[in-house]
Amino acid sequence: MASVIELDDLDRAFHDTVSERLPQANFDLCLTCGTCAGGCPASAQFDMDPRKLVRMLAYGLDEEVKKTPWAWVCTMCARCYWSCPMKVDIPKLVYQMRQSWPRDKRPKGIRGSCDQHIRAGNAMGVPTEDFIWTVEDVAEEIRETDPRFKDMHVTVDRKGAKMAINQNSREPVTEPDELGPLWKILHIVEADWTYPSVMWAGENYCLFLADDEGWRYILEEFVQHIDNNLGCETVVNTE
Ligand code: SF4
Ligand code: SF4
Structure with a gap:
């Protein structure tokens, strides 16, 4: 049986870093409407889903996200950003995720x-x-x-x-x-x-x-x- 993740115990390091560096990319505003996922060309690649990505980062599931190749699946087309009612800037989040990888480990x-x-x-x-x-x-x-x-x-x-x-x-x-x-x-x-x-x-x-x-x-x-x-x-x- 999968173990339960206790959200209160999570370290929201990525969330806090991005919030500080990119206040305009505010993913706390996400309504979970899913509009971003609907038009995302990367959706379903390696289970990638921009809404899921935003939720996981908002909750502080940094380690879970780091285990995925999602940062490199996104095309950075910004379609999600332009369709998002709350203007959550997912490409900027993805850019920060990529920067969090050591350069020699990037694709x-x-x-x-x-x-x-x-x-x-x-x-x-x-x-x-x-x-x-x-x-x-x-x-x-x-x-x-x-x-x-x-x-x-x-x-x-x-x-x-x-x-x-x-x-x-x-x-x-x-x-x-x-x-x-x-x-x-x-x-x-x-x-x-x-x-x-x-x-x-x-x-x-x-x-x-x-x-x-x-x-x-x-x-x-x-x-x-x-x-x-x-x-x-x-x-x-x-x-
Ligand atoms: S479109 Fe914006 S508000 Fe809707 S789920 Fe995606 S990030 Fe959240
Ligand atoms: S920028 Fe990335 S997450 Fe957003 S729609 Fe394009 S591929 Fe999907």
């Missing part, structure tokens, strides 16, 4: 992608010269094979372009043809844009790893390159 795949992004400027580890070569090669092929786009410009690090646009680093490696559709749209609407060569990848796994320092480093490098070297007015994050 290897996400950690590797974050580390790679810090080292190489993108999660796939594509050298900058390879990225530029692929972009030029695919653009050339489009210009040569489709007369509607014979004048299409695709540039990297063009100073003074109005928009800097980033790019998921998977496409240049695994599906370079998938680069073309966005370029064609930008050409048709006569957008004035360029890719940056520094931190050009749109993904940021350090965010998903809950690595504040890595997340900040990637964004700062990206923004500084655009501000100091390119002078673009606008950044379009394609992720």
Whole structure:
């Protein structure tokens, strides 16, 4: 027979930490209505249920929650937050849960992608010269094979372009043809844009790893390159 948990004996360490750091993520306001669970894409994965998660944390069942992989099942899409009548900020709770894991115990795949992004400027580890070569090669092929786009410009690090646009680093490696559709749209609407060569990848796994320092480093490098070297007015994050 399962043993009874005495709620009064529980140590609400996570609850108290989050309440202090994120007063706006107040999970004491939860009405247990279940709206969050209804639209959650992670619901039922490893018995994950955002309502259950909030209840367990509110009661101080930290140890029980830590035994689950729920922190890593959540996609952080924030659908629950936007549908919650009490605006309980579950993605922020999940972010705090992830941060409570030692970095070397966080999922290897996400950690590797974050580390790679810090080292190489993108999660796939594509050298900058390879990225530029692929972009030029695919653009050339489009210009040569489709007369509607014979004048299409695709540039990297063009100073003074109005928009800097980033790019998921998977496409240049695994599906370079998938680069073309966005370029064609930008050409048709006569957008004035360029890719940056520094931190050009749109993904940021350090965010998903809950690595504040890595997340900040990637964004700062990206923004500084655009501000100091390119002078673009606008950044379009394609992720
Ligand atoms: S939608 Fe909000 S109030 Fe309703 S169960 Fe989920 S967290 Fe609680
Ligand atoms: S943020 Fe996480 S818990 Fe909320 S709906 Fe998305 S996957 Fe579910």
